[in-house]
Amino acid sequence: MGTSRNLSRRKFMQIAAAAAAASGAISCGGTRSPWRFLTVEEARTLAAICDQIIPPDQDPGAAWAGVVNYIDRQLTGYFKGLQKTYRQGIAGVDQSSLALGGKRFVDLPAERQIEVLAALEKGQAPGQTWQRLSAKEFFALLVSHTMQGFYGDPRHGGNREGVSWKMLGLPYPPIRGPLRYDLTKPGAQGGS
Amino acid sequence: MALKHVNAVIVGAGAAGGIVAKELAEAGLSVVLLERGKWYTPFDCRKDDLRNQRITALGNAFGPDDERYRRVFVDAQGKEHIVRPSEGNYHNNAACVGGGTFSYGAMAWRYMEKDFRMRSTYGAVEGSTLEDWPISYQDLEPYYEKAEWEIGVSGDDSGNVFRAPRKKPLPMPPLLPSREHQILKGAAERLGLHPFDIPMLRNTVPYNGRGACMRCRWCVGFACEVDAKNGTHNTVIPKALATGNCELRTECVTKEILSSSQRRVTGVAYFDSDGKLREQSADLVVVSASATESPRLLLNSKSKLFPKGLGNRYDWVGRNLQGHAYPGAYGLMDFDVYDDLGPGASLAICDYNHGNPGLVGGGALCNEFIRLPYNFALVRPPDAPRWGAAHKDFQRKWYKRCIAVHGPTQEMPVFDSRVQVDPAVKDSWGIPVARLSGLNHSHTVEVARFMAAKAEAWLKEAGAMETWPKLPGRGLSGGQHQAGTCRMGNDPQTSVVNKYCQVHDVDNLFVVDASVHVTNGGFNPVLTIMAIAYYSSDYMVKTWKGTKFRG
Numbered sequence: 001m002g003t004s005r006n007l008s009r010r011k012f013m014q015i016a017a018a019a020a021a022a023s024g025a026i027s028c029g030g031t032r033s034p035w036r037f038l039t040v041e042e043a044r045t046l047a048a049i050c051d052q053i054i055p056p057d058q059d060p061g062a063a064w065a066g067v068v069n070y071i072d073r074q075l076t077g078y079f080k081g082l083q084k085t086y087r088q089g090i091a092g093v094d095q096s097s098l099a100l101g102g103k104r105f106v107d108l109p110a111e112r113q114i115e116v117l118a119a120l121e122k123g124q125a126p127g128q129t130w131q132r133l134s135a136k137e138f139f140a141l142l143v144s145h146t147m148q149g150f151y152g153d154p155r156h157g158g159n160r161e162g163v164s165w166k167m168l169g170l171p172y173p174p175i176r177g178p179l180r181y182d183l184t185k186p187g188a189q190g191g192s
Numbered sequence: 193m194a195l196k197h198v199n200a201v202i203v204g205a206g207a208a209g210g211i212v213a214k215e216l217a218e219a220g221l222s223v224v225l226l227e228r229g230k231w232y233t234p235f236d237c238r239k240d241d242l243r244n245q246r247i248t249a250l251g252n253a254f255g256p257d258d259e260r261y262r263r264v265f266v267d268a269q270g271k272e273h274i275v276r277p278s279e280g281n282y283h284n285n286a287a288c289v290g291g292g293t294f295s296y297g298a299m300a301w302r303y304m305e306k307d308f309r310m311r312s313t314y315g316a317v318e319g320s321t322l323e324d325w326p327i328s329y330q331d332l333e334p335y336y337e338k339a340e341w342e343i344g345v346s347g348d349d350s351g352n353v354f355r356a357p358r359k360k361p362l363p364m365p366p367l368l369p370s371r372e373h374q375i376l377k378g379a380a381e382r383l384g385l386h387p388f389d390i391p392m393l394r395n396t397v398p399y400n401g402r403g404a405c406m407r408c409r410w411c412v413g414f415a416c417e418v419d420a421k422n423g424t425h426n427t428v429i430p431k432a433l434a435t436g437n438c439e440l441r442t443e444c445v446t447k448e449i450l451s452s453s454q455r456r457v458t459g460v461a462y463f464d465s466d467g468k469l470r471e472q473s474a475d476l477v478v479v480s481a482s483a484t485e486s487p488r489l490l491l492n493s494k495s496k497l498f499p500k501g502l503g504n505r506y507d508w509v510g511r512n513l514q515g516h517a518y519p520g521a522y523g524l525m526d527f528d529v530y531d532d533l534g535p536g537a538s539l540a541i542c543d544y545n546h547g548n549p550g551l552v553g554g555g556a557l558c559n560e561f562i563r564l565p566y567n568f569a570l571v572r573p574p575d576a577p578r579w580g581a582a583h584k585d586f587q588r589k590w591y592k593r594c595i596a597v598h599g600p601t602q603e604m605p606v607f608d609s610r611v612q613v614d615p616a617v618k619d620s621w622g623i624p625v626a627r628l629s630g631l632n633h634s635h636t637v638e639v640a641r642f643m644a645a646k647a648e649a650w651l652k653e654a655g656a657m658e659t660w661p662k663l664p665g666r667g668l669s670g671g672q673h674q675a676g677t678c679r680m681g682n683d684p685q686t687s688v689v690n691k692y693c694q695v696h697d698v699d700n701l702f703v704v705d706a707s708v709h710v711t712n713g714g715f716n717p718v719l720t721i722m723a724i725a726y727y728s729s730d731y732m733v734k735t736w737k738g739t740k741f742r743g
Contacts, residue, residue, distance in 0.1 A: 053579040059588075078250045114580065121579075143579050148249050151566040152242040156250065168565055168591045170532075174239070176408040176417065 037075040042090045043068050048106045052113050053146040059167040062150050070149030070158030089138040092129030099126040198222040201474040203446045206291020207718050208705040208725040209480030210424025214432035215729030223438040228445045229255040229287035234415035241564045245286050245295045246413030248278035255287030260620035266629035283670035285482045293423025297412035298393040300345040301715035302336045305329040305356045306546050310711045314552040320604035320633050325710045326682045326691040329356050332723045339722035344422040346396040351388035354542040364396045370533040379654035390540045395420040409562040411535030445621050449493040457701045463621045476700050483674035483707040487611045488626040503688045503695040510611035512676040514712050515669035519640035520598020521647035523656025530592035536561035545714045551639050555601035555714030573660045597647040601640050602714040604633035611677050631666045640664050675706035693728040704728045
């Protein structure tokens, strides 16, 4: 049951992505975004940032887990008051990237991306945005929202397929009460 | 249309208000119980790890909401901040039927004898209003017992050689030990300490017509889906309603207490769930709204006779706001300690509550509730990377190998740590909001340092390869353990209520909640709040004369 649901969900994501790309192509200038708040460009930049905060390795990273979807969704909900911060902040990250590496954030190699984020964390990133907005505070916000989107309940749009919980060896779907069976081995029953 | 006059109106259906409602209703008084929040069920939260009463990344699950409520917080630099309930500096406690008891961790501590005699035990502390309570542990003992048996407590404190004498054991046994519990217990014993099973307001066997804890990992901050966590919402409030004498009105926000020219109160004015201003007249008014909201309500109740607010003739209402410093430590083990057996906190020591050389008081040390993955992302040794590959490695490597030990350290009350009403900011009903200001006492920080070192030593003995302390600062305390703001005392010039929780110069007005705590013990306060509610209700019932209240 779990497998078929995952497949259909993955398929749904593919269709959704294709539709999003198509709609972007149709509208003049490509300004239509499949996201609720973010522009296509902002979402790409944000995905790259999140993927440095929780990078993919043997386990998926933040972008795969849907952290951008989590943040975008909250930006039209509980984080509504942070819309301006995100709009300015993401632009600021690109300003810092251009100043430090000559390219926009998404185009920088991974090591340079990490340098840019480390500069933000220390409050030493160049860029005019950071005269209005604290780079340090914006980065702290990005880290905590990324953690929420990656480790929080999938109901909020992140942690796709419970990926972070599986990574930590927690059962997914979550079990209420003591787990008496090893769900990672179909058919196997652990005693207790 | 005027509302029907009742014998008693109670503001707040939390730990204390629920008990007072039941006691008065069973004695035959007609009671209206006003609650600003809703009556939730566990299915209103469904174990949401980003939206509950402990992790409020997406708000509080059980109120108050971020839209309509505000407070003003004055920081250490004197700067004012308007804060929302989901922010730490709001110092929130839940707003719902059951109050904090609906979603708490449910530790059920009796304070120790010395906790009621802090001033006589330790002498004066400079810069602190440290004082003895006007009542003793012995006065409260029968009421602690009543709370333990009526609300329902499990555990086994027979191994606690420091506990105050009890007449009856707890009604339910403790849960079976988790792996972490066993590791810590052995370590404590090797150190010559006295570990025991924490008393908890949680069913471990069927009790009161409800089943036992299923040991899930979503406990503190969440509602219990199997209704095994015992609060006032599933014990005394249903009993109060069953008498037919008590009416519970939810989503009712009390604006002020009304008073007559005869130094008596006559009822309350409140906004009902439609936002309509209503007046409920009563012979008796009981304020059980929490240590922030109760003083706010008294201060907002001004009249010609009470120009500074009710009970505030000597400017003591709202003073001495305290909570608990929460020092502790984390330890990383080279073996798995996580066995997915909730709720987590189960073992404690009281070896350091009193008698620490050169220090005033101390506190209990307990293992912590299970940390969900998002909570654990915030747990790092000082200077460890908070993001990137190192973050992820740490998370994977240590999630199941980390133990946290911490506990509530008794605070030195500070006169200028206080709740006032803000002159400018109002909530969405137009009622002036609470304004919180002040600092924690420096000695509290000193005691906390000592406690953190003891926690680290315990973890090291348990096999931790690396430990690091969790230390509180001087920032204002309050939060879920908020207390002290309507002090109980014999002298009307240095307290707000008498030893029965009756406001000094107003016979028919009572404050019954943690506001009356003179000091707050080195323990989670809820069982003491419940005991005081039984104790004070007993006095109200005994002095009740027909339809008129004469205290």
